[in-house]
Amino acid sequence: MAASDWVRHRVDDAITVARQLGVGRLLLTILFIVMAVLLARFSWNLPLAIDAERALYDWRHVMTAQKVDQDDRIVMVVYTDETLAATGKRSPLDRTVLAKALRRLDGFGARSIGIDILIDQPQPEDAELIAAFQAMKTPTHLAYASAVTAEDKIKPWQQEFLDKLHSMIVPGNVRKTSIVIEADDDNVLRSWPEVRPNEPKRMATAMTAQRASGFDTYQGSVVYRVPRYVERPVFATIPIDTFAEDAIFANPDAAELFRQQISGKYVLVGGHIQDIDLFETPLNKLTGKPTWGVEVFAHMVAQQLDNILPLQIPGWVHWIAACAVVAAATTTAASNTRPLFLGLAIIAQFGAITLIPFVAQSRAIDTQQLSAFGWLAGWVLTFAAAGTAARAIGSEQRRYAQNALGRYLPRDIAAEILRNPESLALQGEKREIFVVFTDLEGFTKLSHAIEPEMVATLLNRYLDMLSDVVLKHGGTIDKFVGDAVVAFWGAPISRPDDGERAARAAVAMHEAGENFRRSVPDGVPAIGKTRVGLHFGDAIVGNFGGEGRIQYTALGDSMNTAARLEAANKQTHSSVLVSREAVERADLNWYRPLGRVVLRGRSTPVEIFEPVPNMLSEDRQAFVALANRAIRGDVSAITSLAEESDKAPGDKALASFVYRLGHQEKGGYFVLD
Numbered sequence: 001m002a003a004s005d006w007v008r009h010r011v012d013d014a015i016t017v018a019r020q021l022g023v024g025r026l027l028l029t030i031l032f033i034v035m036a037v038l039l040a041r042f043s044w045n046l047p048l049a050i051d052a053e054r055a056l057y058d059w060r061h062v063m064t065a066q067k068v069d070q071d072d073r074i075v076m077v078v079y080t081d082e083t084l085a086a087t088g089k090r091s092p093l094d095r096t097v098l099a100k101a102l103r104r105l106d107g108f109g110a111r112s113i114g115i116d117i118l119i120d121q122p123q124p125e126d127a128e129l130i131a132a133f134q135a136m137k138t139p140t141h142l143a144y145a146s147a148v149t150a151e152d153k154i155k156p157w158q159q160e161f162l163d164k165l166h167s168m169i170v171p172g173n174v175r176k177t178s179i180v181i182e183a184d185d186d187n188v189l190r191s192w193p194e195v196r197p198n199e200p201k202r203m204a205t206a207m208t209a210q211r212a213s214g215f216d217t218y219q220g221s222v223v224y225r226v227p228r229y230v231e232r233p234v235f236a237t238i239p240i241d242t243f244a245e246d247a248i249f250a251n252p253d254a255a256e257l258f259r260q261q262i263s264g265k266y267v268l269v270g271g272h273i274q275d276i277d278l279f280e281t282p283l284n285k286l287t288g289k290p291t292w293g294v295e296v297f298a299h300m301v302a303q304q305l306d307n308i309l310p311l312q313i314p315g316w317v318h319w320i321a322a323c324a325v326v327a328a329a330t331t332t333a334a335s336n337t338r339p340l341f342l343g344l345a346i347i348a349q350f351g352a353i354t355l356i357p358f359v360a361q362s363r364a365i366d367t368q369q370l371s372a373f374g375w376l377a378g379w380v381l382t383f384a385a386a387g388t389a390a391r392a393i394g395s396e397q398r399r400y401a402q403n404a405l406g407r408y409l410p411r412d413i414a415a416e417i418l419r420n421p422e423s424l425a426l427q428g429e430k431r432e433i434f435v436v437f438t439d440l441e442g443f444t445k446l447s448h449a450i451e452p453e454m455v456a457t458l459l460n461r462y463l464d465m466l467s468d469v470v471l472k473h474g475g476t477i478d479k480f481v482g483d484a485v486v487a488f489w490g491a492p493i494s495r496p497d498d499g500e501r502a503a504r505a506a507v508a509m510h511e512a513g514e515n516f517r518r519s520v521p522d523g524v525p526a527i528g529k530t531r532v533g534l535h536f537g538d539a540i541v542g543n544f545g546g547e548g549r550i551q552y553t554a555l556g557d558s559m560n561t562a563a564r565l566e567a568a569n570k571q572t573h574s575s576v577l578v579s580r581e582a583v584e585r586a587d588l589n590w591y592r593p594l595g596r597v598v599l600r601g602r603s604t605p606v607e608i609f610e611p612v613p614n615m616l617s618e619d620r621q622a623f624v625a626l627a628n629r630a631i632r633g634d635v636s637a638i639t640s641l642a643e644e645s646d647k648a649p650g651d652k653a654l655a656s657f658v659y660r661l662g663h664q665e666k667g668g669y670f671v672l673d
Contacts, residue, residue, distance in 0.1 A: 110263070580608075
């Protein structure tokens with residue numbers, strides 16, 4: 001099996017193992033993701049989260065609120081602190097002033113009048129007020145509340161008086177209207193009050209009953225508006241005591257001016273009194289001040305006149321949105337993309353989560369109950385949980401894959417491939433590489449003499465030993481061919497010292513082979529030595545194959561030359577042969593020349609060298625000088641080498657060198673058969 005195929009299978013196995021090891025982590029991650037979905041869906045129902053949701057809703061309500069000029073349809077006629085000072089009454093409010101104001105408002109042709117004042121206890125001037133009510137031609141809506149709807153404000157005796165008062169002014173144009181408004185538990189008034197059975201119509205609905213439909217049961221958000229100009233509030237306000245001053249209306253011009261301000265308009269009578277009937281609303285985010293109840297009713301009337309019924313978001317949409325947010329976070333966290341693209345994706349998703357509620361609010365969609373904070377919190381929780389799980393599993397996979405790749409590639413090369421998987425694409429490039437080819441002498445014959453199980457055991461041990469040498473010296477294992485190991489240096493990553501690494505590895509592989517054959521079990525026939533060839537040259541290096549089988553390998557004449565050098569060891573009686581091309585690029589002074597030979601199947605001579613790392617430097621230098629003279633045909637040098645060979649009968653490589661010198665071709669080379 002090719003090395004790259006083995007790696008590919010092991011990487012696939014790594015995913016399975018990582019999954020098995022991460023079952024507990026996976027379950028925990030799923031639990032966090034489910035929690036994130038629930039948070040993104042129900043954040044309006046969770047402590048602390050609801051406070052954040054309300055704050056965000058208030059801000060987007062104000063930021064997207066319609067900016068309008070003063071509404072010429074609605075006028076507020078109000079008791080002020082100055083009115084209270086002038087009448088000497090604070091509670092109950094002066095009813096003579098109210099009676100006079102109602103007569104004038106009625107006479108000026110108001111379209112509808114709403115009175116946001118509870119007349120819930122007797123006063124001496126009640127007769128005058130009742131007479132004013134009975135004389136009203138304008139549809140008038142008088143505040144009413146019961147002990148059921150406002151138990152904190154209405155006592156049974158007060159409700160009894162209210163009921164008696166209303167019975168005294170019917171029939172006529174004055175009708176009960178509910179002034180109950182309900183703030184949330186943070187005392188902010190965001191929504192229309194609940195519609196209760198057997199209760200009169202709400203103030204805004206009663207005043208505009210003929211102008212808009214669909215509000216009878218509406219309980220969504222109040223649509224507040226903000227002034228276009230700071231100096232001109234949304235609704236005009238006139239102190240009520242102005243209408244009680246007979247002297248003012250004795251002037252026809254003044255009377256006509258007030259008539260124009262009232263005629264055909266919706267008039268709300270209430271209070272602008274410090275510390276009474278004040279509510280927090282989303283407008284507080286803009287003004288920093290609370291809003292009077294009568295002004296809240298004015299916003300409701302304007303909303304109904306404009307027929308603005310914000311679209312209520314169905315529950316299934318909330319579920320889809322929550323799941324989409326969590327899915328986006330999971331996908332982003334688990335994606336194996338570049339940091340720049342990951343950052344852009346995070347920014348885009350955060351931007352979408354932030355902007356969608358604002359866009360929805362600006363498009364008349366009721367975004368109360370829309371989980372803006374829940375989306376953000378759910379996204380963060382999911383991203384953290386899924387990201388942690390992905391990093392943990394990815395780390396497990398990378399560790400496993402690194403170990404797998406590390407059996408064939410140096411750790412730095414394996415790490416580079418894991419960082420940049422695109423480098424495994426089907427492509428090739430021309431590179432200059434150092435190629436090592438090895439062979440175990442006599443192993444084929446040995447494999448027929450022992451049991452197959454022992455063959456497998458010995459071969460695996462042998463290949464492991466040689467593989468360790470290659471990887472230790474930073475080489476890439478190309479392939480195993482039986483007992484042969486093919487490795488190269490210079491690809492996919494090249495280093496300045498690749499030549500030295502390859503040369504040292506070549507010698508170390510021979511030595512590893514010697515250690516192997518000395519350590520075989522008893523009963524195993526003798527094993528031959530490991531022969532090694534090393535060459536430097538051009539090759540096409542890359543991934544070759546098809547979709548189902550990819551092999552990272554080197555192709556070219558340099559591979560064949562290394563193989564021929566390995567085979568030449570047999571005839572030259574050497575163990576490691578290195579070509580001049582490799583010697584010149586390895587900064588090592590441990591070679592001795594063995595002449596020029598024509599390798600099997602070749603026509604061009606190659607200068608061959610043998611590493612002799614244990615030879616003394618001065619002895620090696622003397623040998624190199626003598627050998628170079630002999631190679632050039634110096635007879636005396638050849639004779640001297642022959643004498644050296646006789647003194648070292650164990651040096652068979654030297655004896656073979658001397659023999660070849662004596663039998664060279666005319667061009668100064670020896671043809672190996």
